[in-house]
Amino acid sequence: MGKILLEVRELTTKYVTRFREDVYAVDHVSLQVEEGKALGIAGESGCGKSTLALSLMGYYFAPLHYISGDIIVDGRNITGMDPDTVRKAVLGRDVAYIPQAAMNALNPTQKVINFIEDVIKVHDLGADKKEIYERARILFETVGLPESVLHKYPVELSGGMKQRTVIAIAVLLSPKVLIADEPSSALDVTSQKMVIKMLMRLMEDGLIGSLIFITHELPLLYNVTDDIMVMYAGQIVEKGTAREIVFDPLHPYAKGLMGSIIVPEEGVRDVKLTAIPGAPPNLKKPPSGCRFAERCKYVQPLCKVTSVGFKELDNGRTYRCIFSEAELREAYQNG
Amino acid sequence: MKAYRKYFLKKLGWFAITFVFAFVLNFTLPRLMPGDPVAAIVARLAQGLSDASGVQAIYQQYSELFGTNKPMYEQFFIYIGNVLRGDFGFSFSQYPRTVADTLKSSILWTIGLQFPAIIVGWIIGNVLGALAAYLKGGFDKVLMPLSIFASNFPAYGMAVIFMVIFGVALEWFPTSGGYGFDLIPEFSWNFIKSVITHYQLPFWSIVVIAIGGQAIGMRSMAIYELNADYVKFARFMGIKDRKIIGYVFRNAMLPQVTGLALSIGTMFGGALITEIVFSYPGLGYTLLNGVMGQDYPLISASTLLITLMVLLANFTIEILYGIIDPRIKAAQAD
Amino acid sequence: MAEEKQVCLSGKGLTKVFGFGRQRTLAVDHVDFSFYEGEIVSIVGESGSGKTTLAKMLLGLINPTEGEIAFQGQVRDISSQKKRKEYWKNIQAIFQDPFSSYNIFNKIDAVLLDCIHMRGGRNLPHEKKVELMTEACGFVNLKFAELTNKYPFELSGGQMQRLMIARIFLLKPKVLLADEPTSMIDACSRATILDMLMDLRREIGMTLIFITHDIGLAYFVSDSVYIMEHGKIVEHGSADEVILNPKEVYTRRLINDVPKIYEEWDLSTV
Amino acid sequence: MKHTLQQVFHSGKFVIGFVIFVALMLIVIIYPLIITDAPLTIIAQGTFFKPGIYVNVYDSMNAPKYTLLLEDADAKRIASRLTPEDRQAMKEWLIAIGIPDNAIDIEDTAQLLGLWETHFDPKMQIAGMTNAKRNYYIRLNTSLEGLLATEGAIIAAKNADTGALEEKGNVGQSEFVNVTQVANVRVLPLGTDNFGRDVLTQLVTATRVSLQIGFIAGLIATLVGLTLGLLAGYVGGWVDDIIMFVTNLFTVIPGFVLLILISFSIGQERRGATTVAVVIGFTSWVWTTRAVRAQVISLRNRDHVNLSKLSGHSLVHIILNDILPYIASYVVMAMILQISSGILAEAGLSILGLGPRTTDVPTLGLMMNWAMIYQAHVLGKWWAYLPVLITIALITFSMNLMNTGLDQVFNPALRD
Numbered sequence A: 001m002g003k004i005l006l007e008v009r010e011l012t013t014k015y016v017t018r019f020r021e022d023v024y025a026v027d028h029v030s031l032q033v034e035e036g037k038a039l040g041i042a043g044e045s046g047c048g049k050s051t052l053a054l055s056l057m058g059y060y061f062a063p064l065h066y067i068s069g070d071i072i073v074d075g076r077n078i079t080g081m082d083p084d085t086v087r088k089a090v091l092g093r094d095v096a097y098i099p100q101a102a103m104n105a106l107n108p109t110q111k112v113i114n115f116i117e118d119v120i121k122v123h124d125l126g127a128d129k130k131e132i133y134e135r136a137r138i139l140f141e142t143v144g145l146p147e148s149v150l151h152k153y154p155v156e157l158s159g160g161m162k163q164r165t166v167i168a169i170a171v172l173l174s175p176k177v178l179i180a181d182e183p184s185s186a187l188d189v190t191s192q193k194m195v196i197k198m199l200m201r202l203m204e205d206g207l208i209g210s211l212i213f214i215t216h217e218l219p220l221l222y223n224v225t226d227d228i229m230v231m232y233a234g235q236i237v238e239k240g241t242a243r244e245i246v247f248d249p250l251h252p253y254a255k256g257l258m259g260s261i262i263v264p265e266e267g268v269r270d271v272k273l274t275a276i277p278g279a280p281p282n283l284k285k286p287p288s289g290c291r292f293a294e295r296c297k298y299v300q301p302l303c304k305v306t307s308v309g310f311k312e313l314d315n316g317r318t319y320r321c322i323f324s325e326a327e328l329r330e331a332y333q334n335g
Numbered sequence B: 001m002k003a004y005r006k007y008f009l010k011k012l013g014w015f016a017i018t019f020v021f022a023f024v025l026n027f028t029l030p031r032l033m034p035g036d037p038v039a040a041i042v043a044r045l046a047q048g049l050s051d052a053s054g055v056q057a058i059y060q061q062y063s064e065l066f067g068t069n070k071p072m073y074e075q076f077f078i079y080i081g082n083v084l085r086g087d088f089g090f091s092f093s094q095y096p097r098t099v100a101d102t103l104k105s106s107i108l109w110t111i112g113l114q115f116p117a118i119i120v121g122w123i124i125g126n127v128l129g130a131l132a133a134y135l136k137g138g139f140d141k142v143l144m145p146l147s148i149f150a151s152n153f154p155a156y157g158m159a160v161i162f163m164v165i166f167g168v169a170l171e172w173f174p175t176s177g178g179y180g181f182d183l184i185p186e187f188s189w190n191f192i193k194s195v196i197t198h199y200q201l202p203f204w205s206i207v208v209i210a211i212g213g214q215a216i217g218m219r220s221m222a223i224y225e226l227n228a229d230y231v232k233f234a235r236f237m238g239i240k241d242r243k244i245i246g247y248v249f250r251n252a253m254l255p256q257v258t259g260l261a262l263s264i265g266t267m268f269g270g271a272l273i274t275e276i277v278f279s280y281p282g283l284g285y286t287l288l289n290g291v292m293g294q295d296y297p298l299i300s301a302s303t304l305l306i307t308l309m310v311l312l313a314n315f316t317i318e319i320l321y322g323i324i325d326p327r328i329k330a331a332q333a334d
Numbered sequence C: 001m002a003e004e005k006q007v008c009l010s011g012k013g014l015t016k017v018f019g020f021g022r023q024r025t026l027a028v029d030h031v032d033f034s035f036y037e038g039e040i041v042s043i044v045g046e047s048g049s050g051k052t053t054l055a056k057m058l059l060g061l062i063n064p065t066e067g068e069i070a071f072q073g074q075v076r077d078i079s080s081q082k083k084r085k086e087y088w089k090n091i092q093a094i095f096q097d098p099f100s101s102y103n104i105f106n107k108i109d110a111v112l113l114d115c116i117h118m119r120g121g122r123n124l125p126h127e128k129k130v131e132l133m134t135e136a137c138g139f140v141n142l143k144f145a146e147l148t149n150k151y152p153f154e155l156s157g158g159q160m161q162r163l164m165i166a167r168i169f170l171l172k173p174k175v176l177l178a179d180e181p182t183s184m185i186d187a188c189s190r191a192t193i194l195d196m197l198m199d200l201r202r203e204i205g206m207t208l209i210f211i212t213h214d215i216g217l218a219y220f221v222s223d224s225v226y227i228m229e230h231g232k233i234v235e236h237g238s239a240d241e242v243i244l245n246p247k248e249v250y251t252r253r254l255i256n257d258v259p260k261i262y263e264e265w266d267l268s269t270v
Numbered sequence D: 001m002k003h004t005l006q007q008v009f010h011s012g013k014f015v016i017g018f019v020i021f022v023a024l025m026l027i028v029i030i031y032p033l034i035i036t037d038a039p040l041t042i043i044a045q046g047t048f049f050k051p052g053i054y055v056n057v058y059d060s061m062n063a064p065k066y067t068l069l070l071e072d073a074d075a076k077r078i079a080s081r082l083t084p085e086d087r088q089a090m091k092e093w094l095i096a097i098g099i100p101d102n103a104i105d106i107e108d109t110a111q112l113l114g115l116w117e118t119h120f121d122p123k124m125q126i127a128g129m130t131n132a133k134r135n136y137y138i139r140l141n142t143s144l145e146g147l148l149a150t151e152g153a154i155i156a157a158k159n160a161d162t163g164a165l166e167e168k169g170n171v172g173q174s175e176f177v178n179v180t181q182v183a184n185v186r187v188l189p190l191g192t193d194n195f196g197r198d199v200l201t202q203l204v205t206a207t208r209v210s211l212q213i214g215f216i217a218g219l220i221a222t223l224v225g226l227t228l229g230l231l232a233g234y235v236g237g238w239v240d241d242i243i244m245f246v247t248n249l250f251t252v253i254p255g256f257v258l259l260i261l262i263s264f265s266i267g268q269e270r271r272g273a274t275t276v277a278v279v280i281g282f283t284s285w286v287w288t289t290r291a292v293r294a295q296v297i298s299l300r301n302r303d304h305v306n307l308s309k310l311s312g313h314s315l316v317h318i319i320l321n322d323i324l325p326y327i328a329s330y331v332v333m334a335m336i337l338q339i340s341s342g343i344l345a346e347a348g349l350s351i352l353g354l355g356p357r358t359t360d361v362p363t364l365g366l367m368m369n370w371a372m373i374y375q376a377h378v379l380g381k382w383w384a385y386l387p388v389l390i391t392i393a394l395i396t397f398s399m400n401l402m403n404t405g406l407d408q409v410f411n412p413a414l415r416d
Helices: A048-055 A084-090 A114-123 A127-144 A147-151 A161-168 A190-204 A219-224 A244-245 A250-260 A325-333 B002-032 B037-048 B052-066 B072-084 B099-137 B137-152 B153-170 B188-225 B229-236 B243-277 B283-292 B296-324 B328-332 C050-059 C080-089 C109-119 C124-138 C157-171 C187-204 C215-221 C239-244 C249-257 D002-011 D010-034 D059-060 D073-082 D084-094 D108-120 D131-148 D199-235 D235-250 D255-266 D273-282 D286-300 D302-309 D315-351 D364-373 D382-410
Strands: A004-016 A022-034 A040-041 A064-073 A095-098 A176-179 A209-216 A227-232 A235-241 C007-018 C024-038 C040-045 C067-073 C091-094 C176-178 C209-214 C224-229 C230-239 D052-055 D065-067 D153-158 D165-173 D176-178 D184-188
Touching: A004 A048, A004 A209, A022 A048, A022 A209, A022 A235, A040 A048, A040 A219, A040 D065, A048 A064, A048 A176, A048 A209, A084 D084, A084 D176, A095 B188, A095 B229, A114 A127, A114 A147, A114 A161, A127 A147, A161 A190, A176 A190, A190 A209, A190 A219, A190 C249, A209 A219, A219 A244, A227 A244, A227 B099, A235 A244, A235 A250, A235 B002, A244 A250, A250 C187, B002 B072, B002 B328, B002 D235, B002 D255, B052 C249, B072 D108, B099 B188, B099 B243, B099 B283, B099 B296, B099 C080, B099 D059, B137 B188, B137 D382, B153 B243, B153 D315, B153 D364, B153 D382, B188 B243, B229 B243, B229 C209, B243 B283, B243 B296, B243 D235, B243 D255, B243 D315, B283 B296, B296 D235, C007 C050, C007 C209, C024 C050, C024 C209, C024 C230, C050 C091, C050 C176, C050 C209, C050 D302, C080 C091, C091 C157, C091 D302, C109 C124, C109 C157, C124 C187, C157 C187, C176 C187, C187 C215, C209 C215, C215 C239, C224 C239, C224 C249, C230 C239, C230 C249, D002 D010, D002 D382, D010 D199, D010 D382, D052 D059, D073 D108, D073 D131, D084 D108, D084 D131, D084 D153, D084 D255, D108 D131, D108 D302, D131 D176, D199 D235, D199 D273, D199 D315, D199 D364, D199 D382, D235 D286, D255 D273, D273 D315, D286 D315, D315 D364, D315 D382, D364 D382
Parallel strands: A040 A209, A040 A227, A095 A176, A176 A209, C040 C209, C040 C224, C091 C176, C176 C209
Antiparallel strands: A004 A022, A004 A064, A227 A235, C007 C024, C007 C067, C224 C230, D052 D184, D065 D176, D153 D165
16 A cells, blocks of 8 residues: 545535525545555536535635535645645645636737746746756656647647646646646546646656546546546445446445446447436535435435435445345346 | 747738728728718718819819729729829819818827827726726725716716816816917927826826726736636735736726727727817817818818728737737737 | 449538628638448548538538538528428538537427427327437337436436437438537447447438548547548548548648558657 | 626615715606796896895785894894804904903804903004094994894885885894794705896706606617627628727717717707707717627527527527617616716716707706806805706616616626
8 A cells, every 4th residue: 555645524505506505515425645656526507516526626616615514635634734835835746736727728818938927936946047047958858748839829729738738737747636627628638638648747757746637537537547436416435446336336326437438439329328317416505415315216205205325346346335245246237 | 030920910911901991991980981082072062162273173183182083993093093192183172271280280199199198098097997806895885987988978977077167167278279379389488388288188088988998997807817727726826916907907907908909990990070179179179170170181180090000000910019028929920 | 332322422612701801701612522321421620620610511401602502412492491491301410519409498208209290290199209319219228108207417427419410310310511520429339329320320221421521430449531621622532542542731741741550650749 | 687686786886876876866757847937047136145035025025023032033133134244343343442362252253242341442542543434333333233232123015105114014123933834935955046047946957857867868878889899899891890990999989079070060049849859869879889799798608699590599589689778787787877878978068058958958968068157166155066966976877786786786796
């Protein structure tokens, strides 16, 4: 077991909609990321995965609000810190973030190099323009981006190039944890592959300590990450290795999700896709029992009333369901 | 640079086309009205002027200037030729002064008053609007209604109130004219001092009007920008809020520059009326004299001049915009 | 296959140019195709490949710059509103985003009534219309009684898309063009929509054309596949042929670049 | 739909604007029902009468008299007649004879008069005082004595036959009349203007006319803008190119220049309120055209429009059913702005002397113009211009508040 770079304990946050309603999108989420590992978070739209990505940064601004829980980065709890300290000492250095919409993630009227200067200056790391330029040039060379990008405005870059530039800037200070929220979902498949390849290289080269990868695209997640957590309605419902989650999911929701994977590979045409009826619950008023109960094929009366905790298997897998592993497997066997 | 030149030429072409259209409109609009313009003008003149020989002279001058007995298109070319030579004919109301002479003495006053006032108002308005968007809360709650009020208050209304408060009641500044009525324009300390004190009231009433609209526009642009993704990314890279405000201000300001280009005509109109309230010796006041004296050549020439000034201002802003917004260069590059 | 396949919809030299002068772009570039009666075809392409423009031309929403489209062996003529209306009885569509497919000011009933009217049922008694609408909703597992007098925004995305299928059920066209029908809805609801589309095809025996960027989906649902790149069709054939044994470089790259789960995803190729 | 309306009325800005606007409308409608005087009738001989209640002197002499014993009546009477200049002069005299400065308070009428009565001596010679000045003090003293007299005034009339004065009546100092019993009383809450016309009655009519001008101008601008915007946005192609070319031209060419040229060319005689409104309308459609076009273009490619086409609906049906409802809120907002800017445009034109001809109806701009020409602001006759300015500001402010409120409901980007 490697060194744990990020440990999150029972993190709960909410965001406030423009109608002043509270949405509890991250509800008692715990997770761990080891050095050199990639953790995937899978979930559909509205399950809270993007809010989780933002919440993990430990730096909150409206409409997102911290409620409770701990974020420990490399042994240091950052939740109690004063926001200005977090900003200077944690952001970019300990944890870095890549947003989903790379199209708009860079200031449109600033050259790439100027933003890099701002980032380095704010962390008090050498204010000399020449040094900064040299550092940026070397980084760009390492990650396979042309030096000319530094002198360009974001509008002059293609979508894939922009996203890779954003990633390069995010890893400028070699963060211990990189949180990537759907970094490639707006790109075509080839650019997506380039972005993924870049992320893998960053891990191998040690430019980032570990990776949290958030997406709804399961085949991608399977290829990128070591472990996967499945998120549903603000909660983690199952956690295991990528292989276990994709090929042998235990939680009924995870089972349904994995049953909807379509890839252009032989045999796929004969698979019967699983359908889950209904829609996820409203997170303004989350149900008190199991949040998946309303849509679950195997629902029991008890599911709707008791809050369901995690069950942990011997191999470290956890899932949130009242049924035992054996019961679930039997139920899946019988269809 | 090549890209920028292309942008420049495009804007220049557009400017030229617009001016030609404005010129044609200026020429045709009065002629589109039913009835013979010369007859109508002379009829009006008969009431206004007692000097019979003066009327006769103007009538001939006018016929010559417009060539009223010739076909329309010929009249048009005659008119162009005259205008190009700076010959707008005699003024009806101030005969035997020429229109060109009258305008020459008023145009500098207008330029000196309006452009600085509009620019100062624009800058203050933008700063206040950005602050309102960023600070929110009380500042925003006080500033916004005030801005809405100021921007919807008629321009001359602000002028009148300024005049009553600071001119009539407090007697801080003189209430009318561009300089003391007992002075003659010259380069003396006395005269300059007088010009400066006379300048204050019209200047600030234009500024206040301009502030309101700009502050509202800037506030909503800045709110929009503050929610942009690059703000989120920059925050998560540890960038200080103050720096981010800098980014946002710059980006929100750019549409405000185009907004200024588009609204400069309207602002100019309001400012002309402010001149009238203060009897400031600029184009607005000249225009009023033209209307009062039924002085058609004077009106026609001053509206043409105003149009030209607005177009030029607009053109200048667009050209500057092309320099400050890198996206223009990038968009033209491919 | 022994039986002779009938061509349902075909195109020859189909071209669409947008803009003029230096801004001229060839969105669709001399494209030929034949879609057969009752088959499921996928047109696969990345953004900017011209697949959506092609779809709009097929639907008669925009006119081709060049080339012609033939429907059931005859060159399509949609020069007048009357002829277009006739054509649209035969070809219909389901769009990508269910939320923008509805006029939010119209009640749900209006959407379905339009279809009944289009099929010549304008003068049917009200009870009969309700019966038809109830049947159509039942087909997609919705209850008309619960939907009547509601506005589209009161439904979930999945329900909206199902109602779009109910609409097709009422119209019974010869060709249905589905433009990314599942890309905006959750994976869990995707199966439901796809199943319903398949059921519908079986029910009314139409030709189903998928427009998609998702080569996995194309392989999963279709009999034959057309691959588009920069306005051109670069490869076409049966789904197994094209996906499992691609001949063109572009197709191979496209398939290669999609993450897989059974085989290794080869990252070395970019 | 109902939900949206509710949201609109939950917006504080909209509600405030709406209330102000409705209040103005109610005044404009109800006031003429009560006060039926023609707004432009000249009722006063002279200019700028102060706001107040005007009681006919002749009628009040003939009205029933009541005796009210009010202690402060004398003091008030004297106080109202002693001008500040007189008080200052009295103080100067008192100081000159050696009364200390701080013992004299010119605001305290009773104390001042007391000092005056005890110290004033017309024969006293004061060093440096001119004869004229002395005579002034003597006159002042005489008038003060008259004021301080306790007898009433005799009303006398000439006998038509003898030509001699005959006593007709006696008005005691403590006699009062009840205003309701005086035959002729005119309330002029805002006084009269330079021509001697009732400002309030004029203002109400002017508000109505200006609102009408605004509505007509706004309606025309909106209709023209909507039609051109729809055509440009929906039909596209060369139609769009031409419309946009013209729109861009008129965006840059200042509208008020056109307004001045057209208004002047029409001529004073033919320039009625409606004509001015129409001219304003036809010179201010550009912004609506731009806004509508942008909206329509974003809607044109929406799937619900495509679906409507596929359902066999005609162009007219699509525009009416699938495009218009979506842009209705923008059009309403644009129209509100057009109305308020129409009112401002009229006011601006009138200041230039290019407003509606002055003989039929007042408008807010004309009232402002008259007040400016007759220097009401310099002379301190606030009632001639301030109420007009406030009315204009209230109209435009209320409309813009409504607009901002609507914008917050319909434009989510502005909500924060």
